[in-house]
Amino acid sequence: MLARVVAPEGTGEEIFEPATGDLLGRAPVHTTDDLERLVAAATEAQAGWAALGHGERSARLNRIADRLDAVAEPLARLLAREQGKPLNGPNARFEVGACSSWLRATAALELQEEVVVDDGQQVSVLTYRPIGLVAAVGPWNWPLMITVWQVAPSLRMGNAVIVKPSEKTPLSVLAMLSIMAEELPEGVLGALSGGREVGASLVAHPAVRKVMFTGSTAAGRKIVEASGANLARLTLELGGNDAGIVLPDADPKAIAQDVFWGAFINTGQTCAALKRLYVHESIHDELVEALAEVARAMPMGRSLDEDSVLGPVQNSMQFDVVSGLVEDAKQRGGTIVTGGEPLTDLGPLFYPVTLVTGLHDGDRLVDEEQFGPALPIVKYSDVDEAVASANRLDVGLGASVWSSDPARAQEVADRVEAGSVWINSHGGIHPMVPFGGVKGSGYGLEFGVEGLKALGVPKVVTRRSAE
Numbered sequence: 001m002l003a004r005v006v007a008p009e010g011t012g013e014e015i016f017e018p019a020t021g022d023l024l025g026r027a028p029v030h031t032t033d034d035l036e037r038l039v040a041a042a043t044e045a046q047a048g049w050a051a052l053g054h055g056e057r058s059a060r061l062n063r064i065a066d067r068l069d070a071v072a073e074p075l076a077r078l079l080a081r082e083q084g085k086p087l088n089g090p091n092a093r094f095e096v097g098a099c100s101s102w103l104r105a106t107a108a109l110e111l112q113e114e115v116v117v118d119d120g121q122q123v124s125v126l127t128y129r130p131i132g133l134v135a136a137v138g139p140w141n142w143p144l145m146i147t148v149w150q151v152a153p154s155l156r157m158g159n160a161v162i163v164k165p166s167e168k169t170p171l172s173v174l175a176m177l178s179i180m181a182e183e184l185p186e187g188v189l190g191a192l193s194g195g196r197e198v199g200a201s202l203v204a205h206p207a208v209r210k211v212m213f214t215g216s217t218a219a220g221r222k223i224v225e226a227s228g229a230n231l232a233r234l235t236l237e238l239g240g241n242d243a244g245i246v247l248p249d250a251d252p253k254a255i256a257q258d259v260f261w262g263a264f265i266n267t268g269q270t271c272a273a274l275k276r277l278y279v280h281e282s283i284h285d286e287l288v289e290a291l292a293e294v295a296r297a298m299p300m301g302r303s304l305d306e307d308s309v310l311g312p313v314q315n316s317m318q319f320d321v322v323s324g325l326v327e328d329a330k331q332r333g334g335t336i337v338t339g340g341e342p343l344t345d346l347g348p349l350f351y352p353v354t355l356v357t358g359l360h361d362g363d364r365l366v367d368e369e370q371f372g373p374a375l376p377i378v379k380y381s382d383v384d385e386a387v388a389s390a391n392r393l394d395v396g397l398g399a400s401v402w403s404s405d406p407a408r409a410q411e412v413a414d415r416v417e418a419g420s421v422w423i424n425s426h427g428g429i430h431p432m433v434p435f436g437g438v439k440g441s442g443y444g445l446e447f448g449v450e451g452l453k454a455l456g457v458p459k460v461v462t463r464r465s466a467e
Contacts, residue, residue: 252286
């Protein structure tokens with residue numbers, strides 16, 4: 001039972017295209033009454049869904065993946081218009097394709113019971129059972145893919161799910177969920193569209209046993225407080241300010257393309273994007289120039305333009321964050337290597353790839369998450385100094401180390417405080433590799449078998465060995 005996914009004629013929240021400013025459509029604004037109806041339907045449907053077993057639930061996920069593949073192009077075009085990301089490159093078509101791939105990967109996971117003790121006196125077996133009702137609250141930067149990250153393992157484990165998409169990108173998520181729901185029993189998958197109020201009511205609802213949230217650290221703290229009354233389990237993937245450390249033996253020209261995409265995938269609007277780059281003084285200038293060459297050659301344009309690879313900042317609030325941090329960097333003596341001024345000829349929310357040198361720890365563009373197309377490149381002289389800089393902030397989602405020496409890179413990676421550390425790449429994810437942050441970047445794991453377990457409750461059955 002999905003709540004209505006299209007607003008009645010002349011009603012609803014207006015959604016505008018970031019690339020053009022044109023009205024795209026109107027999203028329904030759901031109420032607490034809608035929430036109660038969804039909760040009632042989900043509660044009634046969940047036990048039957050769980051009883052189908054892993055095999056049948058996995059088969060349904062595969063059928064959903066087939067359905068999404070069949071509508072991939074119109075869904076990608078809707079996503080591009082609503083979120084702003086272009087069709088091509090690692091953007092809208094890529095994201096829709098990743099949704100079906102992730103569904104199939106989740107369906108293929110094997111979750112075996114585990115014998116934790118068999119000592120001749122007792123046998124203890126650990127299994128995982130459905131939690132019940134999961135609230136999935138998603139962001140606006142990768143709205144479809146992150147929704148699937150939350151929904152697919154929840155359904156696979158036998159839970160019912162209510163999704164609250166970002167109020168900035170509800171249309172594409174609601175469209176995808178309506179397709180998914182057609183392969184599921186009535187009530188197992190619900191959707192709420194609206195602002196923070198209905199989202200707060202969802203995560204605080206006493207029937208919700210698990211909350212999955214991707215978003216800012218500040219919002220994550222509020223979810224912890226709101227969900228505390230019913231002791232809901234939490235998986236929180238929160239803000240980051242990922243550091244990259246380039247060691248003196250790295251080859252600037254060889255790594256420039258990968259460093260660029262580590263920082264500027266989705267025009268920098270990615271939680272685990274590279275957001276501050278520490279480069280050894282011996283290769284600093286060479287790497288800056290190599291990155292500038294990549295940046296100057298990368299086409300930025302409107303979302304439906306087949307030649308575009310980078311798009312606009314998704315919303316005016318985030319645009320102001322990016323432009324404000326760059327202006328502050330200028331005032332602090334930072335050198336603008338590329339970009340640095342809005343591209344008003346393209347549209348009001350376009351900001352170019354901006355590389356900034358001459359900054360230091362403590363400057364706002366270094367210390368604050370920009371979540372957009374601006375990258376501070378900080379020169380260092382001692383590797384211990386770079387590691388200390390990478391670890392000094394209260395975030396730890398991802399990080400990277402760049403080097404031609406695998407052993408040296410591993411040594412530095414072991415010292416960096418982050419949930420994921422990549423060597424000679426940044427931000428790559430895999431459906432079988434657990435992902436999660438430390439410190440202010442949240443807690444809990446997603447992906448792989450460990451992520452699947454996080455959508456269940458452990459149950460241990462112990463018997464005497466002779467029985």
